[in-house]
Amino acid sequence: MLKRLGRFLASTLLFACIANAQTAPQASREWTAAHRQQILDQFTRLLAIPNVARDTENIRRNADTLLGMLKERGVDVRLLSIPDASPVVYGEIRAPQAQHTIVFYAHYDGQPVTPADWAGGDPFKPVFRTENGETRIYARSASDDKAAILAQLTALDALHAAHIPLKSNIRFVWEGEEEAGSPHLEQILKANRDLITGDVWLICDGPVDQSGAQSVVFGARGDTHLEITVYGPRRELHSGHYGNWAPNPAMMLVQLLTGMKDDSGRVLIPHFYDGMKPLSPLEQEAIARAPKNDEKLKQELWLGHVDGGGKPLLEVLNYPTLNINGISSGRTGPRANNVIPATATVDLDLRLAVEIDWRQQQDRVIDYIRSQGYFVTEREPEAQTLLAHPKVAFVKRDSGYNAVRTPLDLPIAAAVIKAVETAHNPVVLWPTMGGSVPLGAIERAASTHTILVPIANYDNNQHSANENIRLQNLWDGIETMAALMAMN
Amino acid sequence: MLKRLGRFLASTLLFACIANAQTAPQASREWTAAHRQQILDQFTRLLAIPNVARDTENIRRNADTLLGMLKERGVDVRLLSIPDASPVVYGEIRAPQAQHTIVFYAHYDGQPVTPADWAGGDPFKPVFRTENGETRIYARSASDDKAAILAQLTALDALHAAHIPLKSNIRFVWEGEEEAGSPHLEQILKANRDLITGDVWLICDGPVDQSGAQSVVFGARGDTHLEITVYGPRRELHSGHYGNWAPNPAMMLVQLLTGMKDDSGRVLIPHFYDGMKPLSPLEQEAIARAPKNDEKLKQELWLGHVDGGGKPLLEVLNYPTLNINGISSGRTGPRANNVIPATATVDLDLRLAVEIDWRQQQDRVIDYIRSQGYFVTEREPEAQTLLAHPKVAFVKRDSGYNAVRTPLDLPIAAAVIKAVETAHNPVVLWPTMGGSVPLGAIERAASTHTILVPIANYDNNQHSANENIRLQNLWDGIETMAALMAMN
Numbered sequence: 001m002l003k004r005l006g007r008f009l010a011s012t013l014l015f016a017c018i019a020n021a022q023t024a025p026q027a028s029r030e031w032t033a034a035h036r037q038q039i040l041d042q043f044t045r046l047l048a049i050p051n052v053a054r055d056t057e058n059i060r061r062n063a064d065t066l067l068g069m070l071k072e073r074g075v076d077v078r079l080l081s082i083p084d085a086s087p088v089v090y091g092e093i094r095a096p097q098a099q100h101t102i103v104f105y106a107h108y109d110g111q112p113v114t115p116a117d118w119a120g121g122d123p124f125k126p127v128f129r130t131e132n133g134e135t136r137i138y139a140r141s142a143s144d145d146k147a148a149i150l151a152q153l154t155a156l157d158a159l160h161a162a163h164i165p166l167k168s169n170i171r172f173v174w175e176g177e178e179e180a181g182s183p184h185l186e187q188i189l190k191a192n193r194d195l196i197t198g199d200v201w202l203i204c205d206g207p208v209d210q211s212g213a214q215s216v217v218f219g220a221r222g223d224t225h226l227e228i229t230v231y232g233p234r235r236e237l238h239s240g241h242y243g244n245w246a247p248n249p250a251m252m253l254v255q256l257l258t259g260m261k262d263d264s265g266r267v268l269i270p271h272f273y274d275g276m277k278p279l280s281p282l283e284q285e286a287i288a289r290a291p292k293n294d295e296k297l298k299q300e301l302w303l304g305h306v307d308g309g310g311k312p313l314l315e316v317l318n319y320p321t322l323n324i325n326g327i328s329s330g331r332t333g334p335r336a337n338n339v340i341p342a343t344a345t346v347d348l349d350l351r352l353a354v355e356i357d358w359r360q361q362q363d364r365v366i367d368y369i370r371s372q373g374y375f376v377t378e379r380e381p382e383a384q385t386l387l388a389h390p391k392v393a394f395v396k397r398d399s400g401y402n403a404v405r406t407p408l409d410l411p412i413a414a415a416v417i418k419a420v421e422t423a424h425n426p427v428v429l430w431p432t433m434g435g436s437v438p439l440g441a442i443e444r445a446a447s448t449h450t451i452l453v454p455i456a457n458y459d460n461n462q463h464s465a466n467e468n469i470r471l472q473n474l475w476d477g478i479e480t481m482a483a484l485m486a487m488n
Numbered sequence: 489m490l491k492r493l494g495r496f497l498a499s500t501l502l503f504a505c506i507a508n509a510q511t512a513p514q515a516s517r518e519w520t521a522a523h524r525q526q527i528l529d530q531f532t533r534l535l536a537i538p539n540v541a542r543d544t545e546n547i548r549r550n551a552d553t554l555l556g557m558l559k560e561r562g563v564d565v566r567l568l569s570i571p572d573a574s575p576v577v578y579g580e581i582r583a584p585q586a587q588h589t590i591v592f593y594a595h596y597d598g599q600p601v602t603p604a605d606w607a608g609g610d611p612f613k614p615v616f617r618t619e620n621g622e623t624r625i626y627a628r629s630a631s632d633d634k635a636a637i638l639a640q641l642t643a644l645d646a647l648h649a650a651h652i653p654l655k656s657n658i659r660f661v662w663e664g665e666e667e668a669g670s671p672h673l674e675q676i677l678k679a680n681r682d683l684i685t686g687d688v689w690l691i692c693d694g695p696v697d698q699s700g701a702q703s704v705v706f707g708a709r710g711d712t713h714l715e716i717t718v719y720g721p722r723r724e725l726h727s728g729h730y731g732n733w734a735p736n737p738a739m740m741l742v743q744l745l746t747g748m749k750d751d752s753g754r755v756l757i758p759h760f761y762d763g764m765k766p767l768s769p770l771e772q773e774a775i776a777r778a779p780k781n782d783e784k785l786k787q788e789l790w791l792g793h794v795d796g797g798g799k800p801l802l803e804v805l806n807y808p809t810l811n812i813n814g815i816s817s818g819r820t821g822p823r824a825n826n827v828i829p830a831t832a833t834v835d836l837d838l839r840l841a842v843e844i845d846w847r848q849q850q851d852r853v854i855d856y857i858r859s860q861g862y863f864v865t866e867r868e869p870e871a872q873t874l875l876a877h878p879k880v881a882f883v884k885r886d887s888g889y890n891a892v893r894t895p896l897d898l899p900i901a902a903a904v905i906k907a908v909e910t911a912h913n914p915v916v917l918w919p920t921m922g923g924s925v926p927l928g929a930i931e932r933a934a935s936t937h938t939i940l941v942p943i944a945n946y947d948n949n950q951h952s953a954n955e956n957i958r959l960q961n962l963w964d965g966i967e968t969m970a971a972l973m974a975m976n
Contacts, residue, residue, distance in 0.1 A: 111825050111826070112822065112823055112824075112825060114819065114823060206729075207729065220728075221728050221731075223728065223826070225824075227820065227821070227824075231790070232791075233789040233790070233791060234788070234789045234790040234791075235789070235949065235952065236949070236951075236952040236953075237789070237952075238922060238923065238950045238951050238952075239809070239811045239813060239837050239839070239951075240708075240709050240711065240805075240839055240921075240922035240923045240924050241694075241695065241805075241921070241922030241923060241946070241950070242801070242922065243709075243809035243811045243837075243839050243922065244753060244795055244796050244804035244805065244807055244809045244839075245753075245782075245794050245795055245796045245801045245804050245805075246789065246791065246794065246795070247753065247791065247793060247794060247795050248753075248795075248811055248812050250812035250814070250815045250834075251745065251749055251753075251811075251812055253742075254741075254742045254745045254746050254812075254815075255746050255749075255751065257739065257742045258742050258743050258746035261739055261743075263743065265732060265733075265735065265736075265739075294733075298875075299875065300722070301721040301722045301723070301725070301734065302719070302721070302722040302871045302874040302875055303720075303721060303722075303734065303735065303874070303875070304874055304875055304876065304877045304878045304879065304880065305735060305878035305879070306733050306734065306735060307732060307733055307734070307735050307736075308732050308733045313730070313733045316732035316733050317728075317729075317732065317733075319732055321727070321731035321732045323727045323731045323736055323739075323828060324736050324738035324739050324742075324817065324818065324829070325727060325818050325819070325820075325824050325825060325826060325827055325829075326738070326817060326818030326819040326820040326823075326824050326825075326827075326829065327738045327742075327815055327816065327817050327818065327820065327832070328815065328816050328817075328819070328820045328821075329812065329814060329815050329816075330812065330813050330814030330815065330835070331602065331813070331814040331816070331835075332715065332813075332814040332815065332816045332833045332834065332835045333715070333833065333835075334600065335600055335602060335814075336600075336713075336715075336813050336814045336835040337599055337600060337813060337814075337951045337952065338599070338711070338813060338837055338924075338951050339813055339814075339951050339952055340811060341812070341813075341814065344815070345820045345821065346738075346820065347818070347819075347820045347821075347824040349727050349731075349826055351727070351728055351731050351732075383790045386790040386791070386792055387786075387787065387790055387791070387792055388792065389792045390792045390793035391792065391793070392792065433728075433729070434726060434727075434728035434729030434730060434731065435726065435728045435729060436728050436826075458729070461723065461724070462726045462729070463724070463726050463727075463825045463826050463827050464723065464724035464725075464726075464825065464827055465724075
């Protein structure tokens with residue numbers, strides 16, 4: 001099996017030797033070294049614009065700013081809009097005698113923020129911090145995903161300055177709702193089908209391999225969410241006056257959740273893994289060849305044990321998950337009170353594997369809740385409902401998207417790997433990355449394949465407080481983007 | 489058994505007929521009716537002073553205000569202080585030819601507040617609201633426990649105005665740390681032993697029977713707390729990149745807690761109920777004679793089921809509890825993120841039954857945590873500790889106090905019941921109330937018995953947002969206090 005993957009990689013290297021894209025990363029390295037302050041100024045100005053998807057006013061400021069940045073570089077631009085959705089920032093460069101059309105996808109919105117949890121107090125006030133000789137920028141979306149956008153813009157500058165011609169038509173599709181689950185992306189793309197077709201979509205999002213090596217990633221987990229609320233008394237009660245009698249919703253939720261997983265993290269909900277597509281021999285081989293980071297990660301993350309029954313992280317990314325994003329009932333710490341809370345809520349995220357539909361996976365969880373004696377309702381229950389059933393669960397379904405895995409051996413995949421290798425060698429091939437990007441929506445709307453080329457450091461605190469990007473990852477990412485833009 | 493309790497109650501009624509305390513409630517009813525505005529003005533001024541026990545500056549303002557209010561009424565006053573503790577407000581009235589010394593206990597501190605949860609936005613800005621022809625005052629400590637203090641002060645005014653002589657020496661002990669677990673009360677009382685002795689301590693705290701009938705209560709649950717934190721990764725992780733591999737601390741906590749109780753609310757921790765003193769026949773009889781409120785309560789609280797295996801609320805108050813006051817990990821609702829949280833925390837309160845020591849009960853829970861494969865530490869664990877053990881629990885013990893039940897058939901108990909009956913008839917006798925007041929500390933320091941005479945409405949949102957007192961309960965409470973002050 002190793003031999004087969006070896007032959008495949010060798011063929012891409014062969015391509016690299018006879019091609020002449022070598023100059024693109026080199027040119028961008030030189031240009032970047034000479035313009036660091038200017039690049040960082042642009043970046044921090046961009047990061048200073050708040051970008052939580054539901055903050056429509058600031059989302060619009062982000063879109064307009066990005067439109068301007070593309071326009072300054074001579075790119076044909078427009079906003080792709082539909083009502084009540086963040087606009088997609090769209091740009092296009094037509095290359096004479098182009099062989100390919102390559103679409104660069106990134107997103108300009110970021111995860112919700114809790115400013116109090118940030119060391120700097122303001123997620124939209126970028127902070128530079130140097131530790132162990134390594135500088136990072138801390139801000140929401142520093143890594144996820146404005147760094148990719150800035151790398152693409154800077155790569156254009158570098159190629160232009162070095163007079164390196166583009167050999168493909170380049171299209172930019174920068175979304176403004178990815179962290180909200182891309183609820184309108186497919187609709188927007190389908191309404192602009194002519195603009196967004198391409199031989200491949202390069203998804204510039206997510207972190208590189210934990211070893212630091214550049215990864216090229218052939219799939220992403222799907223994702224969906226369920227919010228589950230269970231009910232105790234109508235109002236919080238004094239825990240002394242009613243303890244042993246009024247049911248505690250936190251304990252009810254605990255008892256409901258506990259049966260969903262075993263001690264090793266395996267999901268026990270019936271049919272949870274049914275229908276999943278197994279890894280191909282080539283995919284298994286890629287996992288076997290990837291750097292072994294798990295032990296180092298355990299140390300770094302202070303983990304005394306891990307889930308997954310001994311399988312490597314890169315493998316278990318290909319299976320569906322059930323994960324508690326958050327649980328809350330009553331209050332803890334200094335704000336704790338002697339109460340029986342009125343409700344308890346859990347936010348579950350369900351990462352999906354190829355061939356498991358997100359609606360089906362939601363149904364499996366809901367069926368399980370029902371099997372535990374709960375009356376399940378999808379609207380907030382009233383007194384009558386609560387009184388009529390011993391246990392009531394209010395389930396809010398989020399939208400979702402399915403997992404995608406692009407076959408490792410497509411011809412366009414070889415070209416992408418080759419281009420990235422001109423910037424960084426060796427590259428690590430991942431069948432699936434952990435992040436969930438809307439690959440399915442893209443593949444359906446644009447009838448194309450997707451490949452992910454991430455640039456962020458793995459320890460970027462993506463989705464959490466103190467999100468950051470290592471400056472070196474930004475510089476490396478610019479080279480990667482330049483190499484891809486100049487690819488044959 | 490019913491016959492025995494019947495004889496006991498008849499004897500107290502006999503006392504009532506030959507005594508002449510009848511005038512005290514009557515006098516206070518008339519005085520109260522003529523001075524409502526003045527009483528409410530005093531009350532709202534008192535409620536407007538923030539009173540969370542750790543807010544030392546405002547606690548001091550409360551104490552000084554109360555000292556002034558007692559002094560205006562000719563009471564000998566002083567603050568009983570020790571360093572780093574809220575002072576006890578102390579007052580004394582000596583009656584010529586007194587037969588008894590009666591100590592009136594209440595507390596002037598209140599539970600922590602979360603202003604955003606209050607309808608009025610500010611727990612220290614009292615709001616009057618009338619619904620269904622019934623007016624309530626909403627503010628922190630409106631019921632728990634400044635109403636009792638105001639009722640005692642007003643009862644003094646009424647008795648004074650009607651020239652009704654006190655037949656007992658009266659002492660006031662108003663604590664400022666009850667909601668923080670009375671950590672210094674015993675020490676303060678012991679340092680002032682001569683001041684605080686009495687034939688009985690009347691604890692004016694808690695709600696009356698859910699039927700609205702005046703209750704006289706012979707005990708209180710003890711209480712203590714444990715805060716338990718379990719650990720996932722060192723920092724929050726992106727749930728896509730690490731889900732199925734990095735352990736989720738919320739799920740670990742769920743799995744730890746679930747084994748602590750069964751579906752019916754029975755605690756499964758080994759030895760949890762060991763050593764508990766059973767209810768005496770007289771106590772069982774009192775429970776059997778009390779109004780049957782449980783069905784009405786279920787309806788009112790929208791409860792589709794209750795814990796306790798079919799036993800009435802009044803009975804299960806006599807058993808120890810394990811209750812989740814709060815649980816938190818990650819975030820839920822609009823602030824939820826796609827993360828694997830770093831930690832998960834639960835606040836447990838353990839209500840205690842007679843003859844079970846709070847330290848012993850904490851140990852039982854901790855032993856159970858250990859039995860589930862956890863390394864338990866009582867200081868925040870460092871990297872080394874987390875890496876050395878598959879599962880680590882950081883347990884913070886709170887202080888606590890033990891349960892107390894005063895025998896129903898003491899002579900002083902008969903006198904108290906008789907006095908209360910002059911104001912309200914019938915009274916309901918409870919062996920134990922749900923609230924946990926520091927009866928044990930009082931009994932040890934003052935070598936006396938304690939009896940609780942609550943005045944608040946049962947639905948007062950004690951310990952939660954929108955705490956309130958029904959005005960009628962305040963007026964009734966003034967009569968009760970006057971009757972007790974004038975008792976033979």
